[in-house]
Amino acid sequence: MKKIKFGMVGLGRLGIQHAENIAFKIPEAELTAICAIEEERVEEIKTKWGVPYGYTDFDEMIKNNELDAVFLCSPSHLHCDQIEKALEAGLHVFSEKPLGTTLEECKRAEKAIENHPDKVFMLGFMRRYDPSYVYAKKMIDQGKIGKPFLFRGYSQDPESAIAGAIAYAGHSGGQFIDMAVHDIDLSRWLLDSEPIQTWGIGGCYKHDEFGKHKDGDNVSALLKFKNDAMAFIFAGRTAPHGYNVETEIIGTEGILRIANVPQKNLVEVLDPSGVRKECSQDFLERFETAYVDELKEFVDCIINKRKPEVTVYDGTRTTIVAYACKESFETGKLIDIQEN
Incomplete structure (x- = not known):
């Protein structure tokens, strides 16, 4: 069977993980080219893994006629331009979140994807492919908790990673677009509705460096949905114990909780400090399976000529909601969320 030949863009912490998944964990995929500025x-x-081609220029890489697809793990503000160029070059495109850092960029990406209906585009909302969230969605769809009316999502990065977060803050788009988009997307998916109002608050409680970018080290937002459901979202950079993502969905007949205790595995440690469970230390460890499964889905869509559930419009909508949260955070006002 013909393998899908990938060009990987970006070799940072997440990019190298995606590249490794393409190269070694998906039998139907082949890592044919890599591209980074370093x-x-x-x-x-290229040498270590035996990758045929290496580039420092994205425009040069997409001229490679051997490629079938590109995987974009570049800085957020480059995504939409690279999506457009890759599609024009006849390539399928997987892009990491966020879709874009402005609504104008997202609309540009939408148009490019609409102009190439024969190509597969997928956005990296990997939590939809995490086994626990897949199971929760199935239970909700089957009516196991009645009508869901409240989503609570916490996403916390460890204090140990704060230096990288500060260095990236200037071009991240802010914490709502950089971190909270995952919980925004999950809330839309699990509540099966769209947010219409938001109230965002937060601040620089430990690291004032974020303030110069009109951002905080810990932020939160309350969202009201079209179907009157509610969501509370918290995104933090200063967790002392490790990487922590937890979710709760409350329905009229039951409650679902995912990773309420952010444990690394089922091992309990008994030592002079007491009895404890270790925590995952980063998103790569927590969502290792989800990253592989979303890539499997993308490859299968290309092979079987179908489209994934996650679309460019999910990217646009989460960007709109995230920036409404940011506007509320910056102005202290309740914000009505605009339609697309």
């Missing part, structure tokens, strides 16, 4: 890094991975 030439030494490109040559290192």
Whole structure:
């Protein structure tokens, strides 16, 4: 069977994980090219893994006629431009979140994807492919908790990773677009409705560096949905114990909780400190399976000529909601969320 030949863009912490998944964990995929601005890094991975092609220029890479698809793990503000160029080059496109850092960028990506209906586009909302969230969605759809009316989502990065977060803050788009988009997307998916109002609050409780970008190190938002459901979303950068993502969905007949205790595995440690469970230390560890499964879905869509559930419009909508939360956070006002 013909393998789907990928060009990987970006070799940072997440990019290298995606590249490894393509190269070694998906039998139907082949890592044919890699692209990053650091030439030494490109040559290192190219040699180590036996990747045929290495580039420091995205425009040059997409001229490679051997490629079938590109995987974009580049800085957020480059996504939409690269999506457009890759589609024009005849390539299928998987892009990490967020879709874009402005609504104008998202609309540009929408148009490019609409102009290439024969190509598969998928956005990296990997939590939809995490086994626990897949199971929760199935239970909700089957009516196991009645009518869901409240979503609560916590996403916390560890304090140990704060230096990278501060360095990235200037071009991240802010914490709502950089972190909270996952919970925004989950709330839309699990509540099966769209947010119409938001109240955002937060601040720089430990690291004032975020303030110069009109951002906080810990932020939260309350959302009202078209179907009157509610969502509370919290995104933080200063968790002392490790990487922590937890979700609760409350319905009229039951409650679902996912990762209420952010444990790394089922092992309990008994030592002079007491009895404890260790926590995952980053998103790569917590969502290892989800990253592989979303890539499997993308490859299968290409092979079987179908489209994934996650679309460009999910990316646009989460961007609109995230920026409404950011506007509320910055102005202290209740914000009505605009339609697309």
